[in-house]
Amino acid sequence: MTLRNGTADPPTAADRPDLARLSGSALKETFGELFGTHAAGLRRYLARRVGGACEDLVAETFLVALRERGAYDPARAGVRAWLYGIATNLLRHHVRAEVRALHATARLVGHREVAEPHHDRVAERVDAADRVRRLAGALARLPARDRDVLLLTSWAGLTATEVGEALGIPAGTVRSRLHRTRRALREQAETSVEDTDNA
Numbered sequence: 001m002t003l004r005n006g007t008a009d010p011p012t013a014a015d016r017p018d019l020a021r022l023s024g025s026a027l028k029e030t031f032g033e034l035f036g037t038h039a040a041g042l043r044r045y046l047a048r049r050v051g052g053a054c055e056d057l058v059a060e061t062f063l064v065a066l067r068e069r070g071a072y073d074p075a076r077a078g079v080r081a082w083l084y085g086i087a088t089n090l091l092r093h094h095v096r097a098e099v100r101a102l103h104a105t106a107r108l109v110g111h112r113e114v115a116e117p118h119h120d121r122v123a124e125r126v127d128a129a130d131r132v133r134r135l136a137g138a139l140a141r142l143p144a145r146d147r148d149v150l151l152l153t154s155w156a157g158l159t160a161t162e163v164g165e166a167l168g169i170p171a172g173t174v175r176s177r178l179h180r181t182r183r184a185l186r187e188q189a190e191t192s193v194e195d196t197d198n199a
Contacts, residue, residue, distance in 0.1 A: 016074035019065075035062055038083050045156035046087060050094050051101065057094070061087045077165035084156055085166035088148050105136040138188050146181045149174055 022030055039058055046054035064086050065072075072082055139147060145167075152163045153174075160178070164171040 015078045015080070017079060018074060019069035019072045019079075022069070031062065031066060034065070034079060034083070038080060041156065042083060042087055045084070045151070046091070048155045049091060049151060053094060057087060057090050060090055064090070078162065081158065081162040081165035084152060084158060084162070085168070088152065088166055091148075092144065099140045103137065103140050134189065135185075138185055142181060142184075146177055149177045150181050153178055 017030060019027075019030070039062070042061060043054050043058050046057045050057065061083060065083060068086075072079070077085070139150075142150070148167060149163055152158045152166060153160070158166065160171045160174040163174045167174070
């Protein structure tokens with residue numbers, strides 16, 4: 001599915017294969033194509049969420065997809081959204097580690113010493129480090145369902161429809177959660193700036 005002028009092309013049969021009917025060499029060939037098409041995007045998305053565990057999660061995503069291919073319903077979701085749904089379910093097992101990592105990033109960035117010879121660079125790095133710390137902390141505080149919607153949209157590049165298919169919720173709910181989450185993050189950022197200005 002490609003995007004043109006901000007809209008998705010209609011799904012093709014290749015976007016929604018009938019995996020339950022495949023076996024033998026056709027099954028191997030189809031899953032090889034799925035891996036070739038989607039593994040890199042899944043890897044990038046998972047790496048941003050869990051770092052080094054991404055390779056294992058990509059492999060596990062395709063193993064689960066292969067094992068549960070009979071449960072895939074092409075009428076309900078495109079294969080890309082289905083794979084991201086599997087990956088997101090696997091991520092839920094890693095959510096505690098993700099939240100701990102975000103909290104650690106927030107703490108570390110706040111305590112890191114910056115040693116630069118030029119005052120302008122020091123100020124820029126301190127400002128950037130503070131923004132990263134605040135954003136990581138805000139992401140860690142989000143409810144898991146809101147964080148999943150935000151990161152599937154922002155980091156994985158899925159459309160609202162694909163996110164809805166991946167998480168089993170209506171696209172309207174995705175848009176609503178995304179709007180609410182972005183607004184909350186903006187408000188937190190503005191509050192933090194005001195607090196800094198008033199300090």
